[in-house]
Amino acid sequence: MRSERVAVAELLTPPWAQEECDHLRVSDSTPDPAALSDTCLACVESGQNPVALRLCLTCGHVGCCDSSEGKHATAHHELTNHPVIRSFEAGESWRWCYIDEVLT
Numbered sequence: 001m002r003s004e005r006v007a008v009a010e011l012l013t014p015p016w017a018q019e020e021c022d023h024l025r026v027s028d029s030t031p032d033p034a035a036l037s038d039t040c041l042a043c044v045e046s047g048q049n050p051v052a053l054r055l056c057l058t059c060g061h062v063g064c065c066d067s068s069e070g071k072h073a074t075a076h077h078e079l080t081n082h083p084v085i086r087s088f089e090a091g092e093s094w095r096w097c098y099i100d101e102v103l104t
Ligand SMILES: [Zn+2]
Pocket: 021, 022, 023, 024, 083, 097, 098, 099, 100, 101, 102
């Protein structure tokens, strides 16, 4: 009887719960940092145009998305290993963990 109950509990765990990552959990329990800039400064320096902006939830760095020429948000993650970004676009509030590749 006991083993049947365990099997039922496993079936009741939704797939998204298994994909949750610790980085997003930490970011849930801490307030988002203030943005360090209102655009991608690396793009300003190199004369590129960001397509869309992403906010690093570890330090507040603002970088451009992977559709932009510079991909500076990803470059910031690779440099610092900061795991989670949030969309910095008006009306968008999704977050992405680079390490676990989880979108929430
Ligand atoms: Zn993660």
